[in-house]
Amino acid sequence: MPESGESPGLLRSIALPHTPSRSPRAVTYEQGPATMTFAATKGHFFASATWVMALAGAFAVASMAPARAAPVASVEPEQSDVAQLTPPQPSWFFINRGFTENSSAIYDTVTGKLLGHVETPQLTDLALDPAGKFYYVSSTLWTKASRGTRQDYVSVFDSVDLKLQADIPMPGRLLVGGRLNNFVISPDGKFGYVYNMSPASSVNVIDLVARKFVKTVELPGCASMVAVPGVGVSALCSDGSLATLTLSGAKSQITRSEPFFSATDDPIFDNFQVDRAKNQIVMLSYTGKIYTATLGAKPVISAPFSLQEAAGVPAGSAAPNQVNWYPGGVQQMALHRATGQLYVLMHMGEFWSHKAGANEVWQLDLASHKVVKRMTVPGEPRMIAVTQEAAPHLVFAGEDETVYVYDLATGKQAWKLDHAGNGVITVAQAQ
């Protein structure tokens, strides 16, 4: 039991990680050298209780000492209440906690704090209302856990109290993890498009204003969608084209661009990035080719350039036995839209190592086709996102569920968040 005269020392010792962090639930926040560990399991309850008793004892001893400051601990009777959020902020990110957890955690990159969770059961897709009022979750569950009647629906959650507003039933959806572009929202927030595969490919059109399923439209041989304002959706196809599905008229129509990539020899990653202000998508292939397409009824696709050559190293090759820098991971790149900077997860390896975790993040300036910075990164990340703040934060995660947040102004680590998740990372729009 510490003496009352040692209370500053006691406070310091509480701030240091004396509680062992062996528990898988211990959440560690780190900034620079300081570490705070909050235990969250039964196993840690007793260790924590010991500290509480020690603390209580210290206060008891302190309270007997003369001329001390008034105690700060509230002793007023209390009521249970519930926290609320603001609508999503540009400094926030949402990380799917993985295949076996049922939620996406919301973190603020400025404070490093966990703010709450959006319910995202296994293999669901999260999308944000462009106006920031709702979170939409495209889900599949069975009536009796792993059996019974299959149910596919889009759940609507209020972004402030996170309460369920509605479930919108629909005919089906593809069950796959790690994809950004299987559930997309039109920029005006009025329609949701859910990719379905049965295994024939189609799109479910959801009216998000009326909260009603509208129709299913076939999209043969294509997947990975982007909403095209006033038109419908565009999607990547197995013949190497970009298909555009016109949904605005009475009859839906599919047109296809000329093939511009090989879907089996040098595929374009499903998780392309969307820039609404420029009405463009930015695409990346396994060998490191960067393509952009300006969206519309007839999309215009740029000639590709090599990401590696943009960094002054040889272009990536699809040939065997070539060791080089390659892009990889699950969510392989992140676009800071206002500045046109693309951040790509890169690793040394050979072709067909496209799921490997990264050793470096390359910052590509899309306007000049130059890699302006290469950053060594810890944790072999397979997921990356960048907040759309004016002073952006880079967020990345590897398989061990540790999330790193880097301040791009300084290039330094701002936060290391243990057990945060290893699924898709979503960021809010710029304001």
Added chain:
Amino acid sequence: MIHFDADSLGEKVLRRFAGGTSRRGILARLGTALVAAPLFPVLPVSRANAAPAKPDRGPEAKTTFARGAQVTDNTKCDYWRYCAIDGALCTCCGGGVHTCPPGAEPSPVSWVGTCVNPEDGKSYLIAYRDCCGKSYCNKCNCDNADRETQIYVPQLNNDIIWCFGTQSMEYHCSTAVLVGAA
């Protein structure tokens, strides 16, 4: 609606691989070698420039996975047939390399891989059939990606839950069924 025909798909995939490798591949490599030989001596540093026009899918074109693959332990991610598997190995969940664990149901359709058997150096077509209808086994999780593509080529993508045509689409684990020589 398009009906999914596993036989026709298998045939297409086999023909594609067969057609994409031997004769044309050899001609392309021979042509490249003839052009490149005077310019680049046969040194490792020259290999990047001597790449054939098409990716080489032949057994001699070993990937990182194929070079490290083994044939004795099918509960390990580096077992040769697992060159494009993604998920929990059924061999660790009460099943086998082509056997679903008790109570699970094999999916009639699957994604496919072409893996090199280190014993004979030949390529074989592997059907990665998911076992379905039970909750996720979550043991011996592997994620190998030889010749694995994106979901717009679904039959070559290993992230998709392939429990189509089963009573429940709940994913339990994955098997690696040998279909035949590629």
